[in-house]
Amino acid sequence: MKLILLGAPGAGKGTVAKLLTKMDGSVQISTGDILRAAVAAGTELGKQAQAAMKAGDLVSDDLIMGIMGERLKEDDCKNGYLLDGFPRTIPQAEALKVLLADMGEKLDAVVSIEVPRDVILDRLTTRRTCEGCGEIYNVKSNPPKEEGKCDKCGGNVVQREDETEEAISNRLEVYNEMTAPLAGFYEKEGSLLAVEATSSDVVIDAIKKKLAI
Ligand code: ADP
Ligand code: ZN
Numbered sequence: 001m002k003l004i005l006l007g008a009p010g011a012g013k014g015t016v017a018k019l020l021t022k023m024d025g026s027v028q029i030s031t032g033d034i035l036r037a038a039v040a041a042g043t044e045l046g047k048q049a050q051a052a053m054k055a056g057d058l059v060s061d062d063l064i065m066g067i068m069g070e071r072l073k074e075d076d077c078k079n080g081y082l083l084d085g086f087p088r089t090i091p092q093a094e095a096l097k098v099l100l101a102d103m104g105e106k107l108d109a110v111v112s113i114e115v116p117r118d119v120i121l122d123r124l125t126t127r128r129t130c131e132g133c134g135e136i137y138n139v140k141s142n143p144p145k146e147e148g149k150c151d152k153c154g155g156n157v158v159q160r161e162d163e164t165e166e167a168i169s170n171r172l173e174v175y176n177e178m179t180a181p182l183a184g185f186y187e188k189e190g191s192l193l194a195v196e197a198t199s200s201d202v203v204i205d206a207i208k209k210k211l212a213i
Pocket of ligand 2: 131151152153
């Protein structure tokens with residue numbers, strides 16, 4: 001399947017994407033993960049993205065389109081892809097439209113995961129991430145077996161740099177201003193599936209129903 005997953009930070013886009021990859025071999029493409037890996041590796045891309053990410057601001061559309069133009073042409077996209085955290089602005093959505101048309105591809109749907117703000121805030125402040133493999137934990141509901149160590153790879157489980165209270169509130173503001181309008185953009189195109197849900201299973205069921213799978 002080929003989907004865009006829209007939703008505020010902490011809405012569960014990544015969790016839903018991971019569950020969907022197990023269904024049909026589609027790949028999860030998270031621009032956030034790609035950027036964090038570039039920052040960790042100290043590449044030129046990482047250097048350009050680092051300051052904006054730390055503050056919870058968006059990285060420039062040009063940088064993101066450069067990444068995605070390459071990424072969507074890789075072989076593993078043949079079985080489908082779940083775009084997690086991209087597009088995030090109207091110009092990115094417009095550029096994606098051109099890119100997909102050039103490649104002769106069409107998305108199956110744009111899924112908007114809608115979660116109340118208090119749930120989002122609670123999730124983001126208690127979220128922890130493995131530096132090694134990106135596995136997501138939660139100090140309250142899903143802590144690693146050994147504190148600070150990833151169950152899967154043994155890497156350090158830490159709070160992301162952009163998960164301080166200040167950066168979180170900025171990310172939510174940026175989301176409302178820059179990304180939330182994408183729901184209206186895709187609604188006009190007739191491809192929007194809006195799901196109000198705090199459980200990823202409910203989101204998965206709505207997607208299955210929509211795609212008749
Ligand atoms: P979130 O939990 O906020 O959805 P992500 O992991 O998707 O986090 O993104 C982390 C950061 O990476 C964002 O705050 C932003 O700085 C940058 N980023 C990721 N994707 C994009 C994008 N499509 N456009 C601009 N910036 C992006
Ligand atoms: Zn790990």
